[in-house]
Amino acid sequence: MPDVGDREREIITCGKVSHAVWFVAWPTVVNTLIQTAYNLINRLFLGGLPDSDKAQAALGIGWSVLNIEFCLISGISAGTAALVARFIGAREDENAVEATRQSLILATAAGILCSIPLVVWAEPLVRGVGAAADVAKLAAPYLAIIGGFSILPFLHMVVMVALRSAGDVRHPLYAGAVMIGVNTLLDWLLILGPGPLPSYGVTGAAVATVASRFVGTALILVYLYRSKLRDSLSHFKPHFGWFGRVMNIGWPATIQGVLWGIGFIAYIRIMSYLPNATAAQAALTVGLSIEAICYMPGVAYSTAATPLVGQNLGAGQPDRAQRCSWVASWHAAAIMTGVAVLFLAIPHYLAAPFTDNKEVLALIVSYLRVAAPSEPFLAVGMVLAGALQGAGDTRMPTVIEFLVNWPIRLTLAWLLTFVVGMGALGAWVAMTASTIIYGLMIVAWFKTGRWKTVKV
Template identity: 55%
Template sequence: MTRYPLFCALYMDEVKLETTKQGIDANEIITSGHVWAAVWYLAWPTVVNTIIQTAYGIINAIFVGRLHNATDALAAVGIGNTALMIQFGLVIGLSAGTSALVARFIGAGDYEDANAATGQSLLLSVVAGIITGLPLVIFAVPIVRLVGASGSVVPIAADYTAIISWFSIPMFLFVIITSAIRSTGDMRSPLYAGVATIVVNVLFDWLLIFGIGPFAAMGVRGAAISTAITRVVGMLLMFWFLQRSELRGWFRHARWHSDWSGRIMNIGWPAAAQNLLWSTASAGFIKILAMLPAAQVAAAQAALTVSLRIESFAFMPGIAYSIAATPLVGQNLGAGKPDRAEHSAWVATGQAVVIMTAVAILFLVIPRQLALMFTNEFAVVPLIVSYLRINALSEPLLAVNMVLRGALQGAGDTRFPMWTTVGTLWVLRLPLAWVLSIPTGLEATGAWIAMSVTTAVSGIIMAIYFKSGHWRKIRV
């Protein structure tokens, strides 16, 4: 979790479930090799992938920031992405259940059940894509208004949200397959798919946003269409990798099994609820910014959008280590090595803290230069500068929070993170953001302070809980 809160298969009559050499090597490294080496083995492909994803997000923001209506466009994209996060709650829940089960079974050498969990998760993904995508298409306008859009931002944000939502099923399938493959210890296949999809996305962004060659200039709508195309490409690539993995027997299990669905959702529903709470809290945060004086609202919302893009340079490595922590903990628990699971999680946390702190120093030293890379809007730049400086202070504890959540997911412990989200975001962040920004007159700066304080509190709570060892006893 960051501060603020992503067909075709060949049927095989006889699927050989022996692992590939890469799979065997990955499992041995995770459960038997040197812990520091195991952490880095899993983390570096995902670090590279997230850096590439971050670079794309920044390029996208730069493209949108160069439109004639840059302030409205940036605010619309930020609000649209927040509206889409409401949908992501369910995909995160399915991902959590899938990754916890697959990692545990791979660690125990039970490849048949690993395939069964994967097949059931893919079936659930199609259903989830339909039931979450259609409401976002049909009710796009009231949803973006609820999130905080107003005036000229509303039609842009609604159009952006609706176009992307039509392609919900490919997004669900892409995320779930990626989670399953990563849980086997294969981090490279998602990296290759990530590189390919980013190339496609940047290319179509450039063509469709600005109207290059035979294409009409579509602005924000072009960015949405580019994202839709990328979702389909990413899904197809991940199916290709799935058919070449030790999970290629998933197709034999792609039918309804209430027991498997129950096991997946038992782990997944708290993660889904957690993400939904986080997403709605993010929407609430934007709503608080909408309570500022009318002349400041669009600037504050645009500043938040750009600031999160810049900050992603720091927290994307944290996401990478969080992803790595899931198979590290899950496979070692499956192999009957809880001490190694805990040690691996702390090593991953330490590495993430070092990297994210190093990036945070840049936020303190050159925030204005970073802001000017995205926009030169007079009202927006100072707000970006204050955001980066204030939130840089809590970046180390954000790393702790993110990685240990990934570790707990690998253990199948998703309930405590859910309650932590309720406490730190709904009970603490939103009220504090309102108090500091509205009654006290600190405006957007007050909201940034509330964000930084609650991030630090969440990191401390997660560290204390993980140290308690309760997660070792979770059965999946």
């Protein structure tokens, strides 16, 4: 079969480092900015509902459970990304196709299995997170509807990382933009019910998400079929040897994600003991959405670092892989620091459109101010973690994730919130402190250089 992405491969492995970083990063930056805009619009629509604080809290509760699902997705996609990028860099295109094919089989099976508990136990799950009864009534249907179609994000993510790892960064952007556009339109129609249309509130948001995911997944599968990885869509025969190769890289990423997801649930659970729990949970949901303006560029450069490192290691260029990683890190840090300044300068203006509840507004403002100093550390940590994933080094980041989220973040959150008596502000401080520590620990591990010799 023809070589996969020759032009892209040459840019990534032979071109000027800054050009290679920007070539891979810019479509992902655009896509994540579009995603951020959608998330903010989604919160604005929910903010227009009569009980907006309950709707915002329900969305946050639902996603705290769905994050566990995305941990499993991240495991499969981490293995896919590392293998495809390494094989493309080494010009072993047939192996890249086979890695994609086996990842699609894994994603399909995992998506079907994940949907069962999310539908059957939706209400116990949201109550277990700490949702109040009135919030749980909104969160449970939301979780069941989105969770019932878990196969869609599993397939979408695997195809997206396979294309990106092969150097095709534009088509995932197109599919993501279409998906977000459909979601935004349906959110407006189903959440608010303009004109004679009925308003379905949080349930409408769930239906809009599923419908847009269907469109986005169908489109990205079309792009895969038109790519030079098209053979991955035929001859579906499970191969446990390949499953092992994918998950040997992916299982630490899965555990890392699960640790983060359960840790976040525990974090929200701690907040559920506050006298103003619903207001605090709503503020966290909105605060994280606004913060996404800042950290989504970090996500984009982290995503870019994966093929940059994987392909250059495959091409036998570990020093170039390292240079690409640092350049991507400083790009992300510069952008995120600039946005973080706005969190300190104009937090009220950023938060006001999302709620008319003065207590929630004050909590959002405090969240943004406390989070701002952590953003440069988060930027570098995220990008270097993406670089380590591209190298197939997922074990030590998992250990770091555990240490940061459990002994550090949760312990600090409990102590500051209840023992010191800082309330929700204590939870914000705990998150910021643990984020700074995470960034420093990832940098320390990356600088050892052990990732350069990981075998995939």
